[in-house]
Amino acid sequence: MTAPIAHFNGKLLPIDQISISPLDRGFIFGDGVYEVIPVYNGVPLRAREHFERLQRSMDEIQLANPHTVDEWMKLTGELLRHHPGDQAVYIQVTRGAPQKRDHVIPKGLTPTVFMMSNPMATPSREAVENGVACVTSRDFRWEKCHVKSTSLLGNVLARQISVAAGATETILFRDGFLTEASSSNVFIVKNGVVLAPPRDNLILMGITYDLVQSLAREGSVRLEVRQVTEAEVRSADEIWLSSSTKEVLGVTTLDGKPVGGGKPGPVFRRMHALYQEYKAKLAKRPVAA
Numbered sequence: 057m058t059a060p061i062a063h064f065n066g067k068l069l070p071i072d073q074i075s076i077s078p079l080d081r082g083f084i085f086g087d088g089v090y091e092v093i094p095v096y097n098g099v100p101l102r103a104r105e106h107f108e109r110l111q112r113s114m115d116e117i118q119l120a121n122p123h124t125v126d127e128w129m130k131l132t133g134e135l136l137r138h139h140p141g142d143q144a145v146y147i148q149v150t151r152g153a154p155q156k157r158d159h160v161i162p163k164g165l166t167p168t169v170f171m172m173s174n175p176m177a178t179p180s181r182e183a184v185e186n187g188v189a190c191v192t193s194r195d196f197r198w199e200k201c202h203v204k205s206t207s208l209l210g211n212v213l214a215r216q217i218s219v220a221a222g223a224t225e226t227i228l229f230r231d232g233f234l235t236e237a238s239s240s241n242v243f244i245v246k247n248g249v250v251l252a253p254p255r256d257n258l259i260l261m262g263i264t265y266d267l268v269q270s271l272a273r274e275g276s277v278r279l280e281v282r283q284v285t286e287a288e289v290r291s292a293d294e295i296w297l298s299s300s301t302k303e304v305l306g307v308t309t310l311d312g313k314p315v316g317g318g319k320p321g322p323v324f325r326r327m328h329a330l331y332q333e334y335k336a337k338l339a340k341r342p343v344a345a
């Protein structure tokens with residue numbers, strides 16, 4: 057069987073024919089940024105928004121973008137020709153490979169561009185209907201969590217806390233306030249109102265987090281963006297995770313204790329339905345629109 061096709065610096069190649077210099081700053085320093093775009097039956101969801109966020113991440117790390125949004129969209133379409141169906145497209149841009157290791161950002165380096173696509177499994181019906189378990193931790197990551205950086209050790213270690221507990225995610229608190237989870241945004245519901253932590257440097261501005269907010273507005277679901285305390289999370293009626301691959305997912309136990317009635321709540325079910333309707337409409341649009 058031939059290896060799946062991936063994109064590397066302008067070429068489409070079987071992934072096992074791609075090799076990267078050990079001096080690449082992505083390898084040495086985690087000096088790079090990335091995106092993950094969900095694709096439903098060949099149609100990317102909010103690809104433009106993902107590439108706009110990639111641009112913001114690159115601006116934050118002072119890395120010149122080798123492509124315009126339109127070029128990125130074209131490259132994604134070309135890669136997807138080799139990957140039909142529901143996919144998660146991964147895009148990574150690192151600062152490139154200099155002659156020697158040095159913290160100082162070198163001038164004139166060519167960035168390394170890598171894209172791959174893998175089949176995407178959205179949450180099972182069981183997970184949607186019964187919700188998932190989460191645990192909590194102090195948010196011990198850095199203060200630039202709005203950059204979608206490949207330096208993910210903090211997120212990896214946070215995720216591992218939930219792995220050890222047999223849970224799906226680790227929900228993080230910084231100085232007594234909710235930030236997000238290791239690879240998802242977090243919403244809570246109290247007395248019928250959805251609460252979302254502010255979009256600042258302490259969370260990644262999820263494309264799904266943003267979509268959930270527009271769906272709430274359009275679907276007349278009450279939603280406030282404001283700081284959420286740890287106590288509010290622990291006494292919430294509902295807790296949700298959101299991400300490109302998890303979509304919206306109910307959390308039904310937190311640190312082993314039931315959330316609300318211990319089942320995904322009515323506001324979650326409404327948002328999940330709005331999300332599925334949005335996806336269904338998307339599938340009727342032409343590929344890579």
Ligand SMILES: Cc1ncc(COP(=O)(O)O)c(C=O)c1O
Pocket residue numbers: 092211236237238239240241259260261262263264265298299300301
């Ligand atoms: C730390 C973190 N927060 C939030 C998200 C959700 O972002 P998106 O909805 O764009 O997938 C992710 C996605 O991987 C993430 O890694």
